[in-house]
Amino acid sequence: MSIQSMAAAHAAGKGSEPDSVFAVVAKIREAKKLPGAEAIIDGSIGAMRNEDGSLSILPVVDEEYRKLPAEDLMDYAAIAGSPEFIAAAIQYTFQGFQPAGTIAGAVGTPGGTGAVRLMIANYLDDRETALIPDWHWAPYRTIAQESRRRTDTYAMFDEKSAFNTADIKAKVRQTLERQNNMLIIFNTPGHNPTGYSMSQADWAELIPFLRQQATASGKKVIVGLDMAYADYCGDPREARRFLGMFTDLPENMQVVIAFSMSKSFFIYGMRCGAIVGFHPSAAVMRDFANIHSFSARGAWSNGSRGAQEILAKICGDPILSARADQERRALAELLSQRAAIFTDEARAVGLRVLPYYGGFFVTIPVKEPKLTTEKLMASNIYLVPMTGGLRLAVCAVPKNKMPGLATKIRAAQKELEG
Numbered sequence: 010m011s012i013q014s015m016a017a018a019h020a021a022g023k024g025s026e027p028d029s030v031f032a033v034v035a036k037i038r039e040a041k042k043l044p045g046a047e048a049i050i051d052g053s054i055g056a057m058r059n060e061d062g063s064l065s066i067l068p069v070v071d072e073e074y075r076k077l078p079a080e081d082l083m084d085y086a087a088i089a090g091s092p093e094f095i096a097a098a099i100q101y102t103f104q105g106f107q108p109a110g111t112i113a114g115a116v117g118t119p120g121g122t123g124a125v126r127l128m129i130a131n132y133l134d135d136r137e138t139a140l141i142p143d144w145h146w147a148p149y150r151t152i153a154q155e156s157r158r159r160t161d162t163y164a165m166f167d168e169k170s171a172f173n174t175a176d177i178k179a180k181v182r183q184t185l186e187r188q189n190n191m192l193i194i195f196n197t198p199g200h201n202p203t204g205y206s207m208s209q210a211d212w213a214e215l216i217p218f219l220r221q222q223a224t225a226s227g228k229k230v231i232v233g234l235d236m237a238y239a240d241y242c243g244d245p246r247e248a249r250r251f252l253g254m255f256t257d258l259p260e261n262m263q264v265v266i267a268f269s270m271s272k273s274f275f276i277y278g279m280r281c282g283a284i285v286g287f288h289p290s291a292a293v294m295r296d297f298a299n300i301h302s303f304s305a306r307g308a309w310s311n312g313s314r315g316a317q318e319i320l321a322k323i324c325g326d327p328i329l330s331a332r333a334d335q336e337r338r339a340l341a342e343l344l345s346q347r348a349a350i351f352t353d354e355a356r357a358v359g360l361r362v363l364p365y366y367g368g369f370f371v372t373i374p375v376k377e378p379k380l381t382t383e384k385l386m387a388s389n390i391y392l393v394p395m396t397g398g399l400r401l402a403v404c405a406v407p408k409n410k411m412p413g414l415a416t417k418i419r420a421a422q423k424e425l426e427g
């Protein structure tokens with residue numbers, strides 16, 4: 010037969026490139042069937058593991074979920090989410106740092122992914138471009154392609170590994186010259202894949218600039234904040250403090266946030282999150298709820314009712330909230346200990362690592378990502394190759410497997426780069 014695909018022209022070839030993470034995962038699955046599997050270092054997948062390799066969860070979430078009546082697990086959720094869920098998603102996102110003089114709103118989504126999809130679909134026109142960091146979570150590009158949008162990248166770091174506000178400013182200016190809507194996505198704090206968290210100084214430089222660009226251009230300026238890892242960057246409240254800096258925005262500027270329960274409540278598979286936004290105008294926030302609810306209806310209809318109930322229940326109960334915070338804090342502490350073992354050794358052996366302040370991943374820039382990962386696989390070390398570097402999921406590697414890892418990566422890099 011000569012026909013290879015029945016897809017319409019725009020869908021031709023979709024999905025034919027293997028996902029770089031899942032390609033490594035398939036190799037690990039094979040390696041785990043062989044003798045010596047216990048020596049494997051699996052630094053590929055972005056789910057937190059305990060020291061014994063089992064999946065990390067918050068026991069309070071597990072217990073409370075199992076107590077929910079059948080109706081709360083199995084009935085439809087409201088399209089935008091229940092009022093209690095919406096209130097909880099807003100409260101959890103801001104933790105006291107909603108900018109003064111604004112009205113906040115939220116619409117439930119299947120994870121942060123759904124929220125990013127709504128940002129890209131509803132704040133850009135057909136074929137307009139979203140600005141994303143050069144080091145990024147690959148689905149940003151997939152989501153843009155799915156929504157018939159494009160992406161362009163800003164350089165996150167300059168040659169001294171300092172945050173590159175100059176390139177961001179240049180890209181914002183160029184984009185505003187070219188199109189009517191500007192969406193720039195920042196994945197902070199605890200950026201995937203580097204672990205960079207934008208500082209108050211980064212924001213103190215960028216917010217006035219973005220304000221000024223919105224005012225001068227008169228175009229719609231949207232700041233998209235992907236905050237999937239906000240709970241793993243030191244004090245979770247302090248990590249949100251920068252949100253309070255978005256005050257006195259011109260009316261043609263808005264901040265929209267992707268909130269995810271996947272990492273914050275360790276319920277990746279329950280698919281729950283929200284798009285959260287704020288603006289001084291009630292009319293704009295009514296429109297925010299309408300447009301995103303409409304798109305939700307047209308894409309996935311409604312979210313997972315049980316997961317929404319859990320957020321409302323935990324956030325609405327100080328005892329349950331305190332338990333969740335304490336259980337999460339223990340895992341955040343473990344994550345930071347693992348990262349510290351790796352980054353301390355990297356420093357000692359001269360392995361360059363991009364600035365890490367928190368989150369699930371560390372990035373090691375290398376010239377030959379594919380070859381370096383293949384070389385490391387021969388020593389049972391599985392990392393994800395990306396353009397320009399390797400991603401190490403510190404969330405998945407126990408402390409006892411961390412010592413020696415940086416040294417081995419440095420040795421593989423030296424062999425390939427000289």
Ligand SMILES: Cc1ncc(COP(=O)(O)O)c(C=O)c1O
Binds near residue numbers: 119120122268271
């Ligand atoms: C940077 C980033 N954003 C968003 C997400 C969204 O995840 P989810 O859809 O499970 O909430 C992830 C998950 O890996 C991520 O790494």
